[in-house]
Amino acid sequence: MSAVPNLPEEVLRVHPVDPGLSHDSLLKYKSDVSHVEHAGAQRTGQSNGITHYPETNNATVPKQQQQAAHINPKATPQWQLHDRPIENQRPVRVIVIGAGYSGVYCGIRIPERMRNCSLAIYEKNAGIGGTWYENRYPGAACDVPSHSYQFSFNPKHDWSSLYAPSWEIREYIESTARKFGADRFVHLEHEVVGCRWDEAEGKWHVRVRKGGPEGEVFEDVADVVVTARGNLNTKQWPDIEGLGSFQGEVMHSAAWDEGYDFRNKRVGVIGSGSSAIQIIPKLQQVEGAHLNCFIRSRTWISPPLAHGVQEKLGMGEKFEFTEELKQQFREDPQAWLDFRLMVEADANNIHAVTLKGTPMQQGAQKAFEEGMKERLKKKPEYFDWLKPGFAPGCRRLTPGPGFLEALVEDNVSFVRDRIRRIEPKGVVTEDGKLHEIDVLICATGFYASAAPPFPVTGLDGHSLKDHWHTRATNYLSLATDRFPNLFMMLGPNGAIGEGSLTMMIESTGDYILRAIRKLQRITSSL
Secondary structure, eight states: OOSSTTOOHHHHHHSOOOTTOOHHHHHHHHHHHHHHHHTTOBOOGGGTTOOBOGGGGTOOOOHHHHHHTTOOTTOOGGGSOOOOOTTOOOOEEEEEEOOSHHHHHHHHHHHHHOSSEEEEEEESSSSSOTHHHHOOSTTOBOSSOGGGSSOTTSOOSOOSBSSOBHHHHHHHHHHHHHHTTGGGGEEETEEEEEEEEETTTTEEEEEEEESSTTSEEEEEEESEEEEOOOSSOSBOOOOOTTGGGOOSEEEETTSOOTTOOOTTOEEEEEOOSHHHHHHHHHHHTSTTOEEEEEOOSOOOBOOOTTHHHHHHHTOTTTTBOOHHHHHHHHHOHHHHHHHHHHHHHHHHTTGGGGSTTOHHHHHHHHHHHHHHHHHTTTSTHHHHHHOOSSOTTSSOOBOOTTHHHHHTSTTEEEEOSOEEEEETTEEEETTSOEEEOSEEEEOOOBOOOSSOSSOEEOGGGOBHHHHTSSOOOOBTTTBOTTSTTEEETTOTTOSOSSSOHHHHHHHHHHHHHHHHHHHHHHHHTO
């Protein structure tokens, strides 16, 4: 836009304008517009009242018309107005990687709010749900309140528990995808194995493997790629000598054998993160089972998030909603909304726990210590084995209802020594002891690398893995330089330590959507 007021855009495109021009000069320029109109300018019903020149209809202004209209002969067609509607959006193809919460949101909003967009969602698993499709171990559940772990536009009023089990979350994601039509864009058992930016074309070439590890690999081409993979999707196996030599059953927490019978089995569990904390209490209750828990890392075991809500409702240790309360939520939308706001306010109010030295953090540490000691009072020495050397909030809080109580039971052994190796019959620790087991569970989590496990190549052959080798630099956790038109849902530092993660997903998705629409408008006018 020019600093000169009230100057028609037609004149700006024909004459270079000096903001210091006199009023008489401006009148002359305005007069030129009427000459241009008489010399062949067109007004059409689709033009919204804007004067268009023949160039916009793929014509060339004859030289005599340029002279008659006093048009600068040096002007070129690229500076003329194009005969296109304001919302003329060029066709684009978008590839979304992953069909969990983030991918499903993209599958809903992109076709809902965009035109001329071809969409494909590639999901490596055999079903929709992302991490909630994969994690089916006993005790798998959300550790934040269910009512703040859902989409704003598709409320679920009848969650079975304040902390929904994985199967219920998976069903919610699947039903949302069906209800809003996102499932029609999802290609199951299609794993993205590489992305390469072609600068000459201005497109991403995405390699996809169909049908499992031995499946056919094909290439898809897109204008935009959105990674909606999340951080909990690439299993991390422990790097322990002899793991492959074990003769019993071996399973990862994210690849659970739901048909395995744990009764009367000697069970080894490696890990002390969120998965192990949920698995151990459930397996401890299995008839005849004995657990050897190999715990190396220390962690704070906090009360359940939104513990205040639990107390207000008098829900007890099972956190289950009564049928009366679920019916009230179904019949009274305001009661449901008030409850959700209360849950989110309770979670958001703990942010100061993550700030070093604040009264809330100091108070939380004292409360955690007292709570852990109380729950471990049958074997008080366990507290010193578990207490971390860092303050609460340095790592994500792990509530773990029932975990500490399970550790002190007679059929559970807390093994502190590091693992030296694994042998056919069991686990050998640093003290030389062989712990014989029938089944080994690796609750060792996921690769937390910011870059995807597959190669992503941007401008000048630049690798995303190398780009983020020392620090995952990014813009708003959703884009990074040297990788045009590559967007990330919940990219580096995009997750939050408290509050509603789904609200972050929706906000990020909406931003990406606006960026793609702007891309359509800008490139359609070039």
